[in-house]
Amino acid sequence: MAHTIRARLSGAIVTLFIASVAVFVILRMLPADPARLILGPLASAAALQHERAVLGLNQPLYVQYVDYVVGFVHGNWGFDYGTGAPVLKEVVTRLPASLELGFYAMLFAVIGALAGAVASVGARSRVVDSVCRAVAFVGLGSPPFWIGLMALVLFAEYLHVLPGPVGRLGVGVSAPPATTHFYTWDALIAGQWGTFANAMEHILLPALTLGLAPFGYLFRLLRHSLREVSDEDFLLVCQGKGLTRWQALMRHGVPNALLPALTALGLLVAQLVAGSVLVEAVFNWPGVGQLVVNSVLAREYGVVEAFVILSALAFIAVNLIVDSLYVVIDPRLRRPSVI
Amino acid sequence: MRVVTTGEVARDPAHAEAVLVVKELTVEYGEGVGAVVAVKDVNMTIGRGEKRGVVGESGSGKTSLARAIPGLLGRSGRVVGGSIVVASTDLRALSERASAQVRRTAVSVVFQDPLNALDPVRSIYSQVAEAIRLRRPGGRHLRRPRMRSAIGALLEECEIADVARVMKQYPHELSGGMRQRVAIGMAIAGDATLIIADEPTTALDVVTQSEILHMLDRVVSQRSAALLFITHNLAVVSEFCDTVSVMYGGRIVEEGSCRDVVRQPVHPYSRGLIGAIPTIAGGRRELVGIPGDPPSLSDLERGCRFEPRCYLGHGVQVCCAQVPGLDDVPAMGSSRSVRCHLIDRSSGGGLGPAAA
Numbered sequence: 187m188a189h190t191i192r193a194r195l196s197g198a199i200v201t202l203f204i205a206s207v208a209v210f211v212i213l214r215m216l217p218a219d220p221a222r223l224i225l226g227p228l229a230s231a232a233a234l235q236h237e238r239a240v241l242g243l244n245q246p247l248y249v250q251y252v253d254y255v256v257g258f259v260h261g262n263w264g265f266d267y268g269t270g271a272p273v274l275k276e277v278v279t280r281l282p283a284s285l286e287l288g289f290y291a292m293l294f295a296v297i298g299a300l301a302g303a304v305a306s307v308g309a310r311s312r313v314v315d316s317v318c319r320a321v322a323f324v325g326l327g328s329p330p331f332w333i334g335l336m337a338l339v340l341f342a343e344y345l346h347v348l349p350g351p352v353g354r355l356g357v358g359v360s361a362p363p364a365t366t367h368f369y370t371w372d373a374l375i376a377g378q379w380g381t382f383a384n385a386m387e388h389i390l391l392p393a394l395t396l397g398l399a400p401f402g403y404l405f406r407l408l409r410h411s412l413r414e415v416s417d418e419d420f421l422l423v424c425q426g427k428g429l430t431r432w433q434a435l436m437r438h439g440v441p442n443a444l445l446p447a448l449t450a451l452g453l454l455v456a457q458l459v460a461g462s463v464l465v466e467a468v469f470n471w472p473g474v475g476q477l478v479v480n481s482v483l484a485r486e487y488g489v490v491e492a493f494v495i496l497s498a499l500a501f502i503a504v505n506l507i508v509d510s511l512y513v514v515i516d517p518r519l520r521r522p523s524v525i
Numbered sequence: 526m527r528v529v530t531t532g533e534v535a536r537d538p539a540h541a542e543a544v545l546v547v548k549e550l551t552v553e554y555g556e557g558v559g560a561v562v563a564v565k566d567v568n569m570t571i572g573r574g575e576k577r578g579v580v581g582e583s584g585s586g587k588t589s590l591a592r593a594i595p596g597l598l599g600r601s602g603r604v605v606g607g608s609i610v611v612a613s614t615d616l617r618a619l620s621e622r623a624s625a626q627v628r629r630t631a632v633s634v635v636f637q638d639p640l641n642a643l644d645p646v647r648s649i650y651s652q653v654a655e656a657i658r659l660r661r662p663g664g665r666h667l668r669r670p671r672m673r674s675a676i677g678a679l680l681e682e683c684e685i686a687d688v689a690r691v692m693k694q695y696p697h698e699l700s701g702g703m704r705q706r707v708a709i710g711m712a713i714a715g716d717a718t719l720i721i722a723d724e725p726t727t728a729l730d731v732v733t734q735s736e737i738l739h740m741l742d743r744v745v746s747q748r749s750a751a752l753l754f755i756t757h758n759l760a761v762v763s764e765f766c767d768t769v770s771v772m773y774g775g776r777i778v779e780e781g782s783c784r785d786v787v788r789q790p791v792h793p794y795s796r797g798l799i800g801a802i803p804t805i806a807g808g809r810r811e812l813v814g815i816p817g818d819p820p821s822l823s824d825l826e827r828g829c830r831f832e833p834r835c836y837l838g839h840g841v842q843v844c845c846a847q848v849p850g851l852d853d854v855p856a857m858g859s860s861r862s863v864r865c866h867l868i869d870r871s872s873g874g875g876l877g878p879a880a881a
Contacts, residue, residue: 310600416600417599417600418641419636419637419638419641419642420641420642420643420644420645422592422597422599422634422636423634423636423642423643423708423711424644424655425595425597425625425628426595426597426628426633426634426636426712427628427629427655427656427659427660427711427714428625428626428628428629428630428659428660429625429659430621430622430625431621432621433625438644438647441646442644442645442646445646515646516645516646517645517646517648517695517697518645518646518695518697521695521698
């Protein structure tokens with residue numbers, strides 16, 4: 187066990203190192219001068235020179251990198267060139283919006299995929315199967331921002347059943363008292379039903395859009411593994427004990443079919459982070475993804491670097507959790523066979 | 526607690542109440558032109574305490590028969606004709622829920638491959654407990670300490686030594702033999718009157734095989750349950766079954782008391798089966814196999830399924846044109862019936878080309 191943890195940790199450090207170096211070098215190669223961006227088009231050459239010195243841009247690249255890493259670890263993530271606000275603070279204030287969106291997207295993906303797989307394999311329903319496969323196909327094959335745009339056109343523009351891209355709440359609705367910083371949860375905690383409904387309305391389309399690709403991936407995976415498990419003898423044995431086919435599938439088939447899908451979770455989180463950047467931009471969602479889009483356009487080093495490193499951290503954390511979950515769930519890994 | 530009936534009365538099918546009555550059972554896989562008839566018009570009655578063996582090659586329909594009775598044919602198979610009556614309930618008329626209820630109380634199944642018979646992510650405790658909860662009256666309300674002792678007693682009955690340890694283990698930590706013992710334990714967790722064992726020892730080594738067979742024999746006898754024992758191994762059948770049905774091409778071709786059939790098989794196919802077993806005592810003799818392969822069950826049945834491989838009937842007109850009936854052979858004792866055109870039923874069942 188200790189060995190596994192050590193191996194995982196060193197792997198994590200290598201991943202972080204590569205991700206941070208890559209983003210650092212790429213950003214430095216962009217033809218933009220942060221000093222110019224900060225001081226504006228009218229700044230004098232001397233002022234620019236001074237600003238570069240303050241930012242450390244005259245130093246060799248590896249010195250800049252080391253400075254950056256040391257600063258990052260100490261919570262100094264740079265500052266926003268436009269407003270001068272620290273990046274750390276900007277990211278932290280926007281993170282809950284992204285997390286809430288990611289949470290509902292994942293919820294939709296997992297529950298939808300599981301329900302679809304169980305219905306198409308367990309109930310042997312061809313209709314459900316075809317519909318789910320079609321949706322999965324679209325989800326995997328289309329860019330999420332395009333799906334988001336189409337959904338907006340359909341539901342907000344033509345049908346008028348859901349609000350347009352105005353953010354987390356409608357105009358004139360104030361945010362519920364902050365406890366978890368998830369508007370839907372906070373509204374429930376505060377008992378503000380109207381706010382809850384409003385927050386739900388606003389998060390529905392972006393969450394579905396963001397969750398579509400993970401749904402497609404998970405559905406195909408679960409459908410396949412559930413099919414394989416449902417041909418196993420032990421499900422017949424369970425039915426032989428007196429469970430109905432349906433009970434046997436739910437009690438013994440699904441847990442076994444979930445195991446291979448667990449590995450995919452890490453991958454899905456990566457997909458979610460990548461998708462969130464453009465989906466947030468499309469829906470005007472005040473999350474980290476939107477911040478990143480704006481920062482890329484404005485050549486803001488600090489924000490983009492922080493985002494990439496945070497994403498790498500999230501990816502590593504999810505994979506670590508998944509690996510440990512495996513050990514908890516699958517006895518074959520917990521106690522390897524001696525026979 | 527349980528009524529232990531030994532002695533010949535319970536074993537004689539004529540005197541015993543019928544536990545299983547199968548009539549004209551036909552099982553098909555697939556649909557339309559490619560449909561395969563795996564079991565065709567099988568009739569079978571098993572009385573309380575009777576141990577019935579079913580032998581045949583792979584593809585003879587014996588496993589389909591074993592799975593059709595408890596309604597576990599799976600996705601592609603289905604019963605298309607006939608009736609299956611267990612404890613005077615027609616299982617074919619039942620809903621999924623009601624037939625699950627019958628499997629809970631009246632019918633138990635032990636499958637062929639013990640390595641896949643248990644859920645790999647559940648402990649032995651949890652799986653046997655599930656069987657007890659489902660099968661035993663009041664088992665649903667057993668609390669942990671009493672459940673533990675109930676499971677312990679059950680596993681001990683199946684000759685598992687270190688019960689406390691095995692309970693905590695997972696299937697992958699047990700040998701094949703141990704897993705089959707656990708599977709049998711789950712099968713006898715209730716008061717099933719019919720136990721179906723589908724080649725329960727085929728996947729095991731010979732020593733374990735005989736231990737498991739003796740154990741199965743004992744627990745079935747103690748419960749005076751009926752046993753339907755499916756195997757391709759005639760030696761195993763002759764060791765502990767009372768009666769035997771020989772299956773070929775989805776049909777029963779010979780039926781009778783086990784001892785008689787093994788000693789004096791009548792149907793050419795049974796003769797082939799028995800001729801293919803080496804003996805230790807009988808000195809050197811050539812082992813006679815059966816030439817050819819089992820028939821394709823998707824073909825239309827025109828005559829006797831065995832005709833192409835039969836040393837008597839190959840090319841004989843009646844064998845090619847007409848499906849023989851499963852008829853009694855009075856000369857061979859009370860309970861023998863054989864599906865063959867060519868045997869002389871009056872004179873001792875001696876095989877002669879009567880029709881030729």
